[in-house]
Amino acid sequence: xxxxxxxxxxxxxxxxxxxxxxxxxxxxxxxxxxxxxxxxxxxxxxxxxxxxxxxxxxxxxxxxxxxxxxxxxxxxxxxxxxxxxxxxxxxxxxxxxxxxxxxxxxxxxxxxxxxxxxxxxxxxxxxxxxxxxxxxxxxxxxxxxxxxxxxxxxxxxxxxxxxxxxxxxxxxxxxxxxxxxxxxxxxxxxxxxxxxxxxxxxxxxxxxxxxxxxxxxxxxxxxxxxxxxxxxxxxxxxxxxxxxxxxxxxxxxxxxxxxxxxxxxxxxxxxxx
Amino acid sequence: xxxxxxxxxxxxxxxxxxxxxxxxxxxxxxxxxxxxxxxxxxxxxxxxxxxxxxxxxxxxxxxxxxxxxxxxxxxxxxxxxxxxxxxxxxxxxxxxxxxxxxxxxxxxxxxxxxxxxxxxxxxxxxxxxxxxxxxxxxxxxxxxxxxxxxxxxxxxxxxxxxxxxxxxxxxxxxxxxxxxxxxxxxxxxxxxxxxxxxxxxxxxxxxxxxxxxxxxxxxxxxxxxxxxxxxxxxxxxxxxxxxxxxxxxxxxxxxxxxxxxxxxxxxxxxxxx
Numbered sequence: 001x002x003x004x005x006x007x008x009x010x011x012x013x014x015x016x017x018x019x020x021x022x023x024x025x026x027x028x029x030x031x032x033x034x035x036x037x038x039x040x041x042x043x044x045x046x047x048x049x050x051x052x053x054x055x056x057x058x059x060x061x062x063x064x065x066x067x068x069x070x071x072x073x074x075x076x077x078x079x080x081x082x083x084x085x086x087x088x089x090x091x092x093x094x095x096x097x098x099x100x101x102x103x104x105x106x107x108x109x110x111x112x113x114x115x116x117x118x119x120x121x122x123x124x125x126x127x128x129x130x131x132x133x134x135x136x137x138x139x140x141x142x143x144x145x146x147x148x149x150x151x152x153x154x155x156x157x158x159x160x161x162x163x164x165x166x167x168x169x170x171x172x173x174x175x176x177x178x179x180x181x182x183x184x185x186x187x188x189x190x191x192x193x194x195x196x197x198x199x200x201x202x203x204x205x206x207x208x209x210x211x212x213x214x215x216x217x218x219x220x221x222x223x224x225x226x227x228x229x230x231x232x233x234x235x236x237x238x239x240x241x242x243x244x245x246x247x248x249x250x251x252x253x254x255x256x257x258x259x260x261x262x263x264x265x266x267x268x269x270x271x272x273x
Numbered sequence: 274x275x276x277x278x279x280x281x282x283x284x285x286x287x288x289x290x291x292x293x294x295x296x297x298x299x300x301x302x303x304x305x306x307x308x309x310x311x312x313x314x315x316x317x318x319x320x321x322x323x324x325x326x327x328x329x330x331x332x333x334x335x336x337x338x339x340x341x342x343x344x345x346x347x348x349x350x351x352x353x354x355x356x357x358x359x360x361x362x363x364x365x366x367x368x369x370x371x372x373x374x375x376x377x378x379x380x381x382x383x384x385x386x387x388x389x390x391x392x393x394x395x396x397x398x399x400x401x402x403x404x405x406x407x408x409x410x411x412x413x414x415x416x417x418x419x420x421x422x423x424x425x426x427x428x429x430x431x432x433x434x435x436x437x438x439x440x441x442x443x444x445x446x447x448x449x450x451x452x453x454x455x456x457x458x459x460x461x462x463x464x465x466x467x468x469x470x471x472x473x474x475x476x477x478x479x480x481x482x483x484x485x486x487x488x489x490x491x492x493x494x495x496x497x498x499x500x501x502x503x504x505x506x507x508x509x510x511x512x513x514x515x516x517x518x519x520x521x522x523x524x525x526x527x528x529x530x531x532x533x534x535x536x537x538x539x540x541x542x543x544x545x546x
Contacts, residue, residue: 005376013531014530014531014533014534015534016293016443016530016534017293017294017297020289020290020293020294021290021293021294021364024290024344024364025364025365025368025369025372028346028365028369028372028380028381028382029372029376029378029380029381030381031378031381032376032378040534040538041534041535041538067372067375071297073301087371087372087375089368089371089372091294091297091298092297092298092301094367094368095298095362095367096298096301098360098362099298099301099302099340099360099362102340102360103278103302103305105302105304105305107301107302108301108302108303108304109301120483122528123528123529124487124490126435126529127435127487130434130435130438131434134407134434161403161404161407162399162400162403162442165403165438165442166442169435169438169439169442169529210393214397214400217397255395255396256396256399256442257287257289258286258287260287261287261288261289261313261314262313262314265313265314
């Protein structure tokens with residue numbers, strides 16, 4: 001047995017881009033084990049030199065050279081990192097020269113703005129959407145429903161709240177949520193309050209066994225968490241979606257990221273940034 | 274004047290990885306204009322063929338070949354996309370062969386799991402952290418403060434809530450927030466309630482002019498939104514942080530992503546996934 005390979009994510013910003021693509025690539029080697037470290041904000045020669053040392057130590061300790069995913073804009077810092085004893089995947093070095101040729105333009109070394117830093121407009125749109133989701137999560141008002149870009153509807157604990165928040169954070173979408181309570185599910189009609197907004201409703205459904213596990217965690221041994229309750233609520237909700245032609249998706253095997261993109265697409269929502 | 278170059282983000286998953294690295298690269302050409310489209314979930318030959326057509330149309334309409342950032346795991350789908358009339362940046366084709374050599378392992382074509390899909394543990398940790406943030410946002414209880422991984426402290430509208438939510442979503446961190454109200458700021462001591470948890474407090478400060486703009490948006494022409502109020506609250510909060518040796522950062526020019534990574538690092542927080 002060899003020790004797990006050490007992965008270094010190195011960035012002069014947050015490291016999110018490096019982690020993102022690194023994980024997508026490493027996931028293609030699902031059977032291997034890795035040990036991960038992220039080094040964000042590596043924006044001075046001293047910090048870069050310190051990372052080079054850490055890589056050396058990791059190489060010596062494990063007997064294998066680490067793998068480094070490097071997302072560093074500054075060429076000076078990048079050249080210091082390049083001296084490290086690691087197998088390096090470097091996005092800017094790899095792709096920028098060809099992009100420069102294709103665009104007939106020389107790249108600037110812009111660290112600022114890389115992720116939208118200092119972009120007040122984006123921040124405002126995001127804050128507004130997050131505040132919308134949060135204020136909405138307290139209780140549903142007609143005003144809120146009217147102003148929403150999309151209304152997620154589903155039984156309690158079907159994944160509405162994290163999806164709303166992700167839509168707000170990542171895309172500035174104002175997502176309201178409407179929890180289907182047993183009273184709503186008994187009727188064959190849509191709940192009165194959201195009926196006027198039918199065209200912006202998107203349904204979330206979930207596997208009853210998974211729902212039971214989630215509810216059991218929150219209210220152990222309640223009727224609410226019983227598999228019977230979960231099965232009948234989910235069945236009623238799905239029947240409602242179908243009856244009224246409401247698009248819906250099953251959240252069971254989807255990440256919040258996937259749900260959000262799926263909803264963007266299905267509801268043809270326009271991102272605010 | 275030439276028309277803005279058309280950018281295609283193409284993925285068999287959410288497209289977030291493609292967008293992420295594409296934006297980082299395009300940002301290096303800050304003076305150019307681009308027109309962006311994302312095509313997520315391109316996971317059948319038919320969908321891939323449809324994207325190829327769209328690229329052709331965009332090339333014809335604009336008189337320039339589009340630029341495509343391609344994050345597609347399936348080699349069959351990828352080869353269809355490759356036939357498109359675009360300058361292509363393809364992460365898997367570029368990096369996988371060398372990674373395979375370095376790891377002495379052949380890559381599997383794993384679409385699943387790429388972003389943590391179907392990873393119930395991750396979902397649970399995330400839900401728990403999001404629920405923690407949300408329940409905490411309603412009001413502060415000693416139980417919540419005790420269970421928090423970190424407590425963000427700052428004046429009203431200094432950016433605590435979105436940062437808490439992002440920490441929860443992205444890293445599974447349980448972040449509580451403590452809003453400093455004028456009563457707290459008048460005292461030279463730490464607020465009684467959070468005093469026992471001093472070691473996990475992180476302070477947020479903000480430029481008074483920016484704070485005024487944000488507050489003005491929410492409560493126009495209130496004392497709360499006056500520049501005088503903002504200045505004195507921010508000064509008092511900063512004095513409190515310094516007096517008690519609480520680490521803090523200025524949120525004014527930072528994105529929520531940056532704030533979160535900064536706090537992770539400053540507080541040596543351990544991600545839950």
